[in-house]
Amino acid sequence: MTAAVRRRPVAVADRPWAARLGTAAGLLVTLVALLLAPATPASAHAVLVSSSPAAAAVVPSAPAEVVITFSEGVRKVPDKIRVIAPDGSRADRGEPTFKGAVVTIPVDPSGARGTYLVSYRVISADSHPVSGAFTYSVGAPSTPPTDTGADTRANAVVGNAVKVAKYLGYVGLLLLVGPALVLAALWPRRLSRRGPARLAWSALGLLAVATLAELWLQVPYTNGGGLFDATGAGFGDVLGSTYGATHLVRLGLLAAAAFLLRPLFAGPVGRTDGLILAILGGAALFTWPLAGHPAASPAPAVSVVVDAVHLGSMAVWLGGLVMLAVFLLRRADERELDAILPIWSRWAALAVAALLLAGTVQGLIEVATPKALVDTTYGQLLLAKIVLFALVIAVAAYSRALVRKRTAAGRPGSMRRAVVAELAITAVVLGLSATLVQTTPARTASATVAGAPDGFFSTTLSSPLYSLQVELDPAETGSNSLHLYAYTPKDSRPQPVQEWKATAALPSAGIEPITIPLLPLTDNHAFGEINLPAAGQWQLRFTVRTSDIDQATVTATVPVR
Numbered sequence: 001m002t003a004a005v006r007r008r009p010v011a012v013a014d015r016p017w018a019a020r021l022g023t024a025a026g027l028l029v030t031l032v033a034l035l036l037a038p039a040t041p042a043s044a045h046a047v048l049v050s051s052s053p054a055a056a057a058v059v060p061s062a063p064a065e066v067v068i069t070f071s072e073g074v075r076k077v078p079d080k081i082r083v084i085a086p087d088g089s090r091a092d093r094g095e096p097t098f099k100g101a102v103v104t105i106p107v108d109p110s111g112a113r114g115t116y117l118v119s120y121r122v123i124s125a126d127s128h129p130v131s132g133a134f135t136y137s138v139g140a141p142s143t144p145p146t147d148t149g150a151d152t153r154a155n156a157v158v159g160n161a162v163k164v165a166k167y168l169g170y171v172g173l174l175l176l177v178g179p180a181l182v183l184a185a186l187w188p189r190r191l192s193r194r195g196p197a198r199l200a201w202s203a204l205g206l207l208a209v210a211t212l213a214e215l216w217l218q219v220p221y222t223n224g225g226g227l228f229d230a231t232g233a234g235f236g237d238v239l240g241s242t243y244g245a246t247h248l249v250r251l252g253l254l255a256a257a258a259f260l261l262r263p264l265f266a267g268p269v270g271r272t273d274g275l276i277l278a279i280l281g282g283a284a285l286f287t288w289p290l291a292g293h294p295a296a297s298p299a300p301a302v303s304v305v306v307d308a309v310h311l312g313s314m315a316v317w318l319g320g321l322v323m324l325a326v327f328l329l330r331r332a333d334e335r336e337l338d339a340i341l342p343i344w345s346r347w348a349a350l351a352v353a354a355l356l357l358a359g360t361v362q363g364l365i366e367v368a369t370p371k372a373l374v375d376t377t378y379g380q381l382l383l384a385k386i387v388l389f390a391l392v393i394a395v396a397a398y399s400r401a402l403v404r405k406r407t408a409a410g411r412p413g414s415m416r417r418a419v420v421a422e423l424a425i426t427a428v429v430l431g432l433s434a435t436l437v438q439t440t441p442a443r444t445a446s447a448t449v450a451g452a453p454d455g456f457f458s459t460t461l462s463s464p465l466y467s468l469q470v471e472l473d474p475a476e477t478g479s480n481s482l483h484l485y486a487y488t489p490k491d492s493r494p495q496p497v498q499e500w501k502a503t504a505a506l507p508s509a510g511i512e513p514i515t516i517p518l519l520p521l522t523d524n525h526a527f528g529e530i531n532l533p534a535a536g537q538w539q540l541r542f543t544v545r546t547s548d549i550d551q552a553t554v555t556a557t558v559p560v561r
Contacts, residue, residue, distance in 0.1 A: 048132055051118070055134035056529060062111040062138045065104050066092075066118055073100040074130065075241065077222055078233065080121035083107050084145040086114030113139035119147045119521065121224060127243040127291060129222050133521045144519040156492045158220045158227055165213040172207030173311070176200055177281065178319020182328070183264055184274055186343060188336045195327055197265035204261070208254055215239070215247050243291045250287040253280050285312045294362070303362060310358035317351035318423065320344060325419040345399075352396065359389075392425045457559070463552035466495045466544055476561045477535050482516060482528040486544055494524040499545040502528060509534050513541065535560050 052067040053059050066083055076098055083105055085091040096105040103122070119133040135144050179200035183193060219234035220226060238244045257280045263269050264277070285308040294303035328340060399418040457475040461468045469485040482502070486495040500520065503513035511534065518528040532538060538558045545551035 048120075048130075048134075051134060051136075053136040055136065058137045058139070058141060060139065062109050063107060064109040065106050066136075068103045068105070068118070068120065070101045070103070070122070070130070072124060074098065074103065074122040074124055076103075077121045077123060077129065077224075078237070080119075080131075080224070081105055082117075082119050082147055084117040084119070084147050085111055086116065086142050086145055087112065088145045088148070091116060111138060114142035115144045117145050117147055117519075117521070123222050123241075127218065127222075127241070129224065131224070133527060135519065146520050147522065156487070156494070158217060158225070161227060162214065162217050162221055165210050165217060169207055169210035169214065170314075172203045172205075172210055174315045174319040175203030175322060176207060176319070177312075177315035178321070178323045179203070180261065180264060180277070180281075181316060182320060182323040184269070184277075186328075186340050188332055188340075191327075191331055193265055193267070196323065199322075199326070200261065200265060204254060204258060208251060211247050211250050211254075215244060218243060246287040246291040250284055253284040253287075256280055257284070282308075282312070285315075306358045306361045309354055310362060313351040313354040313358065317348055317355065320348065320351075321419050321423055325423060329419070348396065352393065355389075388425055388428055392422050395422050395425070459556055461542070461554035461556055462489060463544075463554050464489065465546050465550055465552045466497075467492065468542060468544060468554055470540070470542070470556055472540075472558055475558060477532055479529065479531050482518075482530060484518070484526045484528075484542065484544075486524045486546075494522075495546060496523040497526070497544055497546060498548070499543075499551075500526045501543040503541045504530055504532065505539045505541075506532075506534060506536050507539065508536050532560050 048068060049071050050069045053063060076096065081092070081096050081103065082090060083092040085108075091107050091111050093106045093108055096103050103120070105118070115135050115137045117133060117135050119131075121129055121131040124130055133147070179196040183196055183200075187193065187196070215235075215238060216230060217227075218238045219230040220228075222238070223229065223234055239248070257277060260269075260273055260277045260280070263273065269277075286304065288311055289304040289307035292307075294300065294307040324344065328337070332340065395418055399422070457470075457472040459470050461470060467487045467489050469483075469487070471483040471485075473481045473483075484500065484502070486497050487493060488495045497520070500518040502516040502518055504516055505511055505513040514530065516528045516530045518526040520526050536559075538560050540556045540558055541553060542555070543551060543553045
């Protein structure tokens with residue numbers, strides 16, 4: 001291939017000392033982060049499975065401890081596990097102890113009679129916070145207390161900021177891999193490397209900033225605070241976790257790679273430098289799955305490898321498309337494109353095949369059942385991603401047909417339009433991917449519904465004053481738990497509520513409205529228990545007062561089995 005760059009062998013000894021020292025320094029940072037990384041059990045989106053005393057139980061005397069057991073091992077969030085006495089004071093004494101999935105909270109054994117509130121916020125192994133609350137009573141029930149501490153739910157602004165940071169990280173990765181790959185193997189010798197080099201350096205900076213932003217945001221994300229509610233102790237907890245260690249490893253690998261990228265962007269590099277750069281890039285890819293769902297899946301070794309392959313294939317394919325659209329199809333002549341495009345077409349086909357295979361395996365692991373693919377948010381997002389991906393494949397097939405017919409080089413405009421269409425659709429796919437990594441996996445979501453995955457009911461009701469998220473579990477005859485979350489209608493921020501009212505009626509069975517006693521757990525979260533005596537289409541009615549004079553009523557029809 002005369003149009004492509006011929007590699008000029010460069011001995012390792014010829015590389016400047018600064019490059020070697022810089023690479024060594026970056027690898028040293030990586031090694032230190034790996035040594036400091038804690039060994040944690042595999043887990044994902046832990047769920048409370050039992051407690052002692054049990055939720056809503058009445059015990060004859062005050063216990064000396066409250067024990068809560070989760071479905072998976074969890075880590076603590078400082079001062080986010082509380083036991084509130086009937087008079088509103090703290091009944092917990094000292095720090096809770098964590099042993100895998102079991103958390104033991106010492107409490108005052110001489111506590112007064114009445115109802116106690118236990119609220120918790122913990123971190124599962126895939127770095128996502130898990131929160132909730134329940135009550136128990138000593139002697140006899142009383143008016144439940146209110147936890148005046150911070151909201152145990154994640155701040156909506158922080159949650160969205162985490163998704164944006166992850167999206168920017170994906171963008172930085174593909175914009176770095178694309179130029180590096182094309183400059184190393186496909187770039188014509190006569191063309192200047194300045195444009196691709198600038199793009200790659202900008203991408204490296206974007207990726208580093210996104211990684212630092214994720215580390216910063218993880219502090220308020222786990223603690224439940226706002227964007228700037230980050231403390232030194234919080235950073236210490238994050239950096240001491242697997243999540244923090246993998247991000248430090250990524251930064252170290254990026255620093256090491258930067259010193260090898262500089263000679264690549266200036267001209268052809270030797271085989272040894274290219275091999276080292278590929279190894280560093282491959283190692284960096286593993287930092288994404290090791291900090292997320294794959295490391296906490298039922299088959300972590302398989303999930304981590306598959307997710308790294310999925311991410312790497314995405315970066316090669318989309319990064320190469322960017323190089324085609326922005327540089328090669330604009331600057332290369334027909335003879336050069338005749339040499340470059342068939343090679344790129346084969347690479348793209350291999351990358352897409354790897355994407356499909358890896359995505360299928362990962363989907364089977366994370367979704368688990370066909371029903372979860374439809375009934376869970378994760379499954380629905382995955383379906384949307386599959387539909388868009390199919391559309392991208394159709395456009396890519398058109399591009400490949402142009403290459404096979406040997407008409408792409410002579411019609412670069414048509415080829416470029418097809419490539420731009422691929423990139424536009426995949427930009428949306430990347431957004432869905434950034435949302436998916438922050439969404440409870442379908443296998444977990446479908447299994448967390450208190451043993452009744454077919455009955456859980458969730459909906460969001462809207463009014464001019466608020467948006468109300470309603471969760472009824474298990475939506476079957478008998479005892480049911482009701483959770484209500486109020487948010488502002490425009491920006492989905494927690495909406496403080498002064499008064500909650502709720503009723504349930506079943507007109508078809510002649511059951512008049514039943515008042516549901518509600519317990520305010522935070523200023524925007526209320527909890528209640530109700531016994532539904534018959535199956536049918538229950539009419540739930542909620543009245544929420546947000547100020548002395550502002551209130552609105554919303555209704556929902558809930559199928560109860």
